[in-house]
Amino acid sequence: MFLRQLSYLVALDRFRHFSRAAEHCGVSQPALSAAIRQLEHELGVTVVLRNRRVFGFTAEGERVLAWAKQSIAALDGLRQEAQFAHEVAGGSLSIGTMPPAIQIVPLLMESLRAAVPALHLSVNVAASADILRDLGDQRIQMGLMYLDQVPADGPFETRHLYAEQLVLAASSQVSLPNRTACRWDEAARLPLCLLGRSMRSRQIVDACFREAGCEPAVYLETNSLELLHAELQAGRLATILPTAALPAGRETVAPLQIRRLSPCPTPGVGLVRLRQPVVTALMARSWEVACGLVLDDALKL
Known part of the structure; x- marks a missing residue:
């Protein structure tokens, strides 16, 4: 064989x-x-x-x-172990991330490259179920996703990074309540663009609307953050997104109005990897660095 x-x-x-x-x-x-x-x-x-x-x-x-x-x-890990031991600062790491956490990835990559300068990174944006499957098939080594989606009895190890905060966001062309917080019934009356119903963050949003006893006016549903961001910048629609999924550089490109939503759940987001009896030196170092990220304060508004 x-x-x-x-x-x-x-x-x-x-x-x-x-x-x-x-x-x-x-x-x-x-x-x-x-x-x-x-x-x-x-x-x-x-x-x-x-x-x-x-x-x-x-x-x-x-x-x-x-x-x-x-x-x-195991053979790939052995090769990387030998390469890592020989070169000290090399190797490859594949990461899967859910779309609402995409803004966290540059921070994660910056930290990993600081620790392993010659690290080659591959990042794939996928749903939580796909991230877990790819981890199980060992196509990726690390995932960034909602921790409540990880089966408690599964072969996975997790580490909390931050508590997600949902906010209402819109351009200056959309009229929002003149205060820092907004109720769900107020958000329901706005023309909205939201992530697709298959996305966990959208399911949380829908549950909040149901709890408030209101039906939102949704004009666009998509799994593309780029499309949602384009609608925001155009001033046509408002959206409800996690703070980690808001447009990067929003304060300089086109200032957005941001309102906290109350009441609002704060699901945990963190790292996931396949639990294994032996891990490579590269994976051990990468996991240590990634788990050291402090993000709760950075993502609060």
Whole structure:
């Protein structure tokens, strides 16, 4: 059995297509198929279900796949450990973040690069469920998300970074109450653009509106923060966002009116990683640095 065969198997799981998996691995489809068949022969079990209409893995294949992912991740960690020990300031780290925490990522990257100057970072914006799946599949090493979305009995380790604060934001062209705080029934009467209903922060907003007994006037729903920010800058709509998701540089580009919402929950946001018996020196150092961020005061209005 060779690691090459295991990498083919992981690629096959990712793409669910022999040709695309082969292209990703830089080999021909017959070569990849032959390698998978050789792996099945060596193990004495059928790994892949081959059918013109349905593609998948057998029950034995799913267990082999999980073992393959762990083996490849362990080998990658071993390589990074050797590189880190040799160069001291290098390596690669993949991070997944939910959209409402995107403004935190530059602070996190700045801290990590200060500790590991030659660190190569890869950042993917995704929903909480996707972050947990990618952590479990070891496609990313660290996640930034709502901590109440992490299963208590799951294989994850967490660290609280800050308590999220939802605020009402609008340009000067939108009339807002002339005070620092706003009620939910007042916000419901404004033309709003909100994050999509699949987003956890939007679900919190909807729950607050229901608790207040009012129905908001929502004119735009999107999972794109860039689009929400464009509507804010254009002065057409107001929005409700976590302070960490407000436009960067909002005080200099186009000043926004900001109002606290009351009453309002403050869900915890933090770091998540897969709990493992052994971690690389790079991961240990990165986790230590990331957990040292102090953000509660910086994000309060």
